[in-house]
Amino acid sequence: LQKNKMTGYKITIVAGFLMTMLTIIQRGSGFSVSSLNRMKFSNHFMRNTALKMAESMAPVRVRFAPSPTGSLHVGGARTALFNWLLARKTNGKFIIRVEDTDEARSTRESEKSILNDLRWMNLNWDEGPELEYEGPYGPYRQSERKDIYKAAADKLIEKGFAYKCFCSEEELEEKRLQSEEKGENAKYDGTWRDADPIEVAKRVANGDPYTVRFKVPENKIVSIDDRVRGRVTWDASASLGDFIILRSSGMPVYNFCVSVDDANMKITHVVRAEEHLSNTLRQMLILEALDYTPPIYAHCSLILGSDRSKLSKRHGATSVQQFSEQGFIPDAMMNYLANLGWNDGTPKEIYSPAELIAAFDLNRIVKSSAVFDLDKLKWINSQHLRALPLAKVQSIVVETLQSASLFNSIEESSKHPNFPEFLIASSKIAQRDMELTIDAPILISNCLKYSLEETLLSDSHVLEVLQESDALKSIITTLITDFEAGKFPTGKEEKFNEVWKGYVKSLGGAIGLKGKSLFHPLRLALTGRMSGPDVGDQIRLLWLSKGIVKDTIVMSLQERFERLKSFDVLEALKMVEKRIKEEEEEEMKKKENNDSETAVVV
Numbered sequence: 299l300q301k302n303k304m305t306g307y308k309i310t311i312v313a314g315f316l317m318t319m320l321t322i323i324q325r326g327s328g329f330s331v332s333s334l335n336r337m338k339f340s341n342h343f344m345r346n347t348a349l350k351m352a353e354s355m356a357p358v359r360v361r362f363a364p365s366p367t368g369s370l371h372v373g374g375a376r377t378a379l380f381n382w383l384l385a386r387k388t389n390g391k392f393i394i395r396v397e398d399t400d401e402a403r404s405t406r407e408s409e410k411s412i413l414n415d416l417r418w419m420n421l422n423w424d425e426g427p428e429l430e431y432e433g434p435y436g437p438y439r440q441s442e443r444k445d446i447y448k449a450a451a452d453k454l455i456e457k458g459f460a461y462k463c464f465c466s467e468e469e470l471e472e473k474r475l476q477s478e479e480k481g482e483n484a485k486y487d488g489t490w491r492d493a494d495p496i497e498v499a500k501r502v503a504n505g506d507p508y509t510v511r512f513k514v515p516e517n518k519i520v521s522i523d524d525r526v527r528g529r530v531t532w533d534a535s536a537s538l539g540d541f542i543i544l545r546s547s548g549m550p551v552y553n554f555c556v557s558v559d560d561a562n563m564k565i566t567h568v569v570r571a572e573e574h575l576s577n578t579l580r581q582m583l584i585l586e587a588l589d590y591t592p593p594i595y596a597h598c599s600l601i602l603g604s605d606r607s608k609l610s611k612r613h614g615a616t617s618v619q620q621f622s623e624q625g626f627i628p629d630a631m632m633n634y635l636a637n638l639g640w641n642d643g644t645p646k647e648i649y650s651p652a653e654l655i656a657a658f659d660l661n662r663i664v665k666s667s668a669v670f671d672l673d674k675l676k677w678i679n680s681q682h683l684r685a686l687p688l689a690k691v692q693s694i695v696v697e698t699l700q701s702a703s704l705f706n707s708i709e710e711s712s713k714h715p716n717f718p719e720f721l722i723a724s725s726k727i728a729q730r731d732m733e734l735t736i737d738a739p740i741l742i743s744n745c746l747k748y749s750l751e752e753t754l755l756s757d758s759h760v761l762e763v764l765q766e767s768d769a770l771k772s773i774i775t776t777l778i779t780d781f782e783a784g785k786f787p788t789g790k791e792e793k794f795n796e797v798w799k800g801y802v803k804s805l806g807g808a809i810g811l812k813g814k815s816l817f818h819p820l821r822l823a824l825t826g827r828m829s830g831p832d833v834g835d836q837i838r839l840l841w842l843s844k845g846i847v848k849d850t851i852v853m854s855l856q857e858r859f860e861r862l863k864s865f866d867v868l869e870a871l872k873m874v875e876k877r878i879k880e881e882e883e884e885e886m887k888k889k890e891n892n893d894s895e896t897a898v899v900v
Contacts, residue, residue, distance in 0.1 A: 358390030359566045362416075362423075363397045363556070366409035369617035372670070373571060373601045373609065374412075375419060376635040380569045380598065382421045383636070383658040393563060394426030396439040399555055404441070415618040419628050420651065425563075435563040440555045447550040450558045450588060451510050451543055459587040460543060462508040463490040464501050485539025486511065510544035512554075512584060520582050525596035525660045527572070532579045541580060553580040561590035569660070572597040596660050598639055599667040609670050621675075625698075625734025627686075630679040637678075638668035648681050680733045691725040694735045695742070699724075702739035704847050711846045720842040727831045727839065745836040746843055748853035750826035750861065754870055758878055759828045763819050764871040770819040772809045774862050777823060780805075781859050787834075788855055789841025798834035823862060 362378040385392035398404035425433030454460035477484045518534040543554035575597045585592045603613035633649050642657040705711040728738040780786040791797045806816045821833050
């Protein structure tokens, strides 16, 4: 050891760890996280190593416990996701427990909505509501577990950790006001804490209403080793007065239910939002009093809006259902929410569900709050859409085109002989540029419409093409001539892609143009737009859409060439130049007005 201090250090750690394990076995407590938590370690590294080994050997049981008082918020969805990932990573169990003790606000409709949102995100659960076999620790709704809570409360009273309190609402309000007048924190003063048992029995016999309060021990220090926030310590009696665990109605309060349920359901890890950290003190006190093993805690930071306040409805969509309706897909939502507060230590941003499971580690959840960025979510969604197999994209296209009423009717359109080819062609076009699934009808209909007038009125890039008026005139004239002579590929050709490429090449040679000098005016003339999918792909789609897409949406090649015959390039150039000049003048006026307002303020 004197020759090699590092070797000696390692031997010391291993020897100490083995001694610890031997001690546990001798005590008969078993190799568990709870037994390790109760022991004192001389070395921080040794303690963490022991805990990690214990966690890796113990079967992980995690829970997501929503309150059915509204829809599933993205913050709740991320909590569910982190729990689900931990369970799947460790071959553990992911449990849904419905915390519906708020009788005034909880509804089954809300519960069903939340469970549907979890299903949409593919966060399947192993125990909980709506399963054929809910699991061995049911029921999984707190409203159906009142007898369990009553038995636990009776046990606490019997052991001297809780008592019946007969203070009325008026008395409690008076105590609160007195505390405020003295500048003290409003805590229950323990009026019934050590009451005469005879008096208590008398009041119960009289039918007087009472609550059950937990007796907070004096000089009690409570600590947890939070996997996100580190060591957290509370002085219990300085922080709390004796708190209610059963209301006078017999309904248990939140912290009591959670403590009893986590213990009875053998929850090993509690991964939840940091706003629940303050609840942990009460829960730890209850668990200890009932001789239950506390779980491992991980309190994740909140998700913030763009103004760095807590994400809420004023920031836009916040519920999973809203994002689903807006065209986001489950894998992308899962990917983005995982990135909000977790990373695997690499620059990687795009993950499949399987990759997330493989990479997930509680130790990689960061303490700092994450800001919700809708543009980043859209980008991640687009990456997942591009990675989808074409068959899945086809399903999205059929569903969204039907919703947008582009088909004559899905029954009629799907029987058309060209429907399979139309579906493949339209899906490839949509997949290239989709950010959201609802973009598919827009991208496809843009190819089928002819937007020349709209482009002249709104796209400044068209000016460059119009200024090369001789080239544009030459292309339009040649296109019309070829179309009328039957030389222009219309999309019905067997090997259309080869035919189209050959035609464009010969067109450029005939009029002496190539590169963007050829492709930009060609695109404008045939599609009426300055950007979009390949022009040949659009012409092919135009042909395939006949009899499938409503005629009111499609402008045929025949109609497009009729418009080109009457198109005056020089008149269009004058119109666009005038529009751009007016826009620039308007922008200059706005800038001058803003400068004037700034000067007045200064």
